[in-house]
Amino acid sequence: TADDSVPGQDLCLNANENILLFFNVLLFALLMALVAFVPPPTGVTRARPTCRNLTCYNLRDELHTSMNLAANPCDDFYEYVCGLWPKSHPEFDDQFHLLEVRHPLACTTLRLRSHGFSVEHRAEKRRIDVSIKKLRRSH
Structure with missing residues (x-):
């Protein structure tokens, strides 16, 4: 019967695409967690432009x-x-x-x-x- 046949090439490609998508999402989530939870180097102060008027003065x-x-x-x-x-x-x-x-x-x-x-x-x-x-x- 047609139902007992070996899976076609389309089904294998679809499974490979899903696996690739899963690993891409996992990699993205790991990178976001790394950025969110790794503290910046200590003692580093970013230079910022000097405030030119009182709307930004602090x-x-x-x-x-x-x-x-x-x-x-x-x-x-x-x-x-x-x-x-x-x-x-x-x-x-x-x-x-x-x-x-x-x-x-x-x-x-x-x-x-x-x-x-x-x-x-x-x-x-x-x-x-x-x-x-x-x-x-x-x-």
């Missing part, structure tokens, strides 16, 4: 990117706190002057927001950008 991130976590704070506290500042902010020589200027600008922005003003207001944004440009020219 003092916590600014300070964190300047820290050299590989340094021992008991041996050299300055290196620990500020060691990576030149890498993440190469265009600014005087790091504390920059923070002294940016911190009051951030405080002003927070006060404006608390009174219902938007940082995105053009005149305020222009004033902030001009202040930052003046700061850059002074260096």
Whole structure:
């Protein structure tokens, strides 16, 4: 009878395709698990562009990117706190002057927001950008 015959070539190819698909999905899942669960190398801090206006300003991130976590704070506290500042902010020589200027600008922005003003207001944004440009020219 036709039902007792040997499986055809189409059936064997279909089985091979399913096995190949299964192994591809398994490999993809293993790679995703590896990426998700393997921690990044320690002591590596990514350089990021400097914030040019207060819409992206975050003092916590600014300070964190300047820290050299590989340094021992008991041996050299300055290196620990500020060691990576030149890498993440190469265009600014005087790091504390920059923070002294940016911190009051951030405080002003927070006060404006608390009174219902938007940082995105053009005149305020222009004033902030001009202040930052003046700061850059002074260096």
